[in-house]
C-alpha cells in the first residue's frame with residue numbers, strides 16, 4: 001500500500017510503498033476513507049513536544065484523524081466485524097486501567113497514539129490497536145467525512161466545552177485561536193446556546209468563525225484583545241478556550257474572563273515555551289478564575305456526540321475546506337507553518 005512517511009524531522013514526507021498491515025490478536029485493520037491533517041501532525045513534523053515525551057521513532061506514518069471500513073480483525077476481537085464503518089479516536093486506550101474503568105479513557109495509563117507511537121492514517125490502511133474499544137461504530141447517518149473530523153479536533157473541542165468547561169446556554173465563550181479546534185469550538189459553542197466571540201489574527205479565519213455563528217470577532221492585531229472581548233461580552237467571557245499554548249494567547253484568554261470565569265486550555269505549547277507559560281496569578285486569585293486542561297475526549301462520550309452529529313445538530317463535515325490526495329499532505333503541513341490553513345484539510349485519495 002501507499003503511505004506518506006515522516007523519515008526525518010522537518011524534511012518533506014516520503015510517499016512509499018509499504019507492506020499492508022495485518023492485525024494483532026486484539027487489533028483491526030481499517031481501510032482509511034478520510035484522514036484529517038491536524039496541527040498535531042505539524043508539531044510532530046517539526047519535532048515539537050519531545051519535552052512531554054511525544055517524539056515518534058522514525059520513520060513513521062503520521063495521521064490520527066481518520067474514519068474508514070474494517071477489513072480485517074484479530075482472533076480476540078469480539079465486537080468489531082469486517083465491513084463495519086468506524087471512527088477512531090486519536091488516543092487509543094487500554095480499556096482496563098483505573099482511568100479507563102472510571103470513564104476517563106483519554107487519560108489511560110497505557111495510551112497509544114495513532115501516527116505517533118505507531119503508524120497512522122496517511123496511508124491506505126491502518127492497524128487500530130485494541131479494536132473493541134478504539135474502533136467506534138458509526139451510525140448510518142454519520143458520513144465518513146464528518147467522522148474523520150471527529151477523531152481529534154472536533155471531539156477535543158466538544159469535550160473541552162461540554163465537559164471540562166461545563167459551558168451553559170446563555171453564557172459567553174471566547175475562542176482564542178480559530179484553528180481546527182477553535183473553529184470546531186465556535187460551531188459547538190453556538191449549538192450549546194452560548195454567545196461566541198472568536199479571536200484570531202487572520203481575517204479569513206474570523207470570517208469562517210462568523211459563518212459558523214460567532215456573534216462577534218476580534219482581530220488580535222487591531223489592539224487590546226482583552227478590552228475588545230470584555231466589550232463584546234458585557235464585562236468578560238464566562239469561558240475562554242485556549243486554542244494555542246503561546247504565552248500571549250494564554251494570558252489574553254485568562255484576562256478576558258469575567259470574575260469566576262473558566263479557561264479551558266486545549267492548545268499545547270511550542271518550542272518557544274517548551275511547556276512553561278507564566279500566568280497572572282494574583283488576577284486568578286482575586287477574580288476566582290479557574291484553569292482547566294482538556295485533552296481529547298473520553299470514549300464513553302463519543303456515542304452521544306455521534307448521535308448529535310447524526311441528527312444534524314452539529315456539522316463537522318461543514319468545516320472541511322479542502323479534500324486532497326495523499327501527496328498533497330506535505331503542502332498542507334508547509335502552509336501550517338504560517339498558520340495558512342482554514343478549517344479542515346482531509347485526505348480522501350490514496
Ligand SMILES: [Zn+2]
Nearest residue numbers: 038040152153
Ligand atoms: Zn489532532
Ligand SMILES: [Zn+2]
Nearest residue numbers: 094097100108
Ligand atoms: Zn486504560
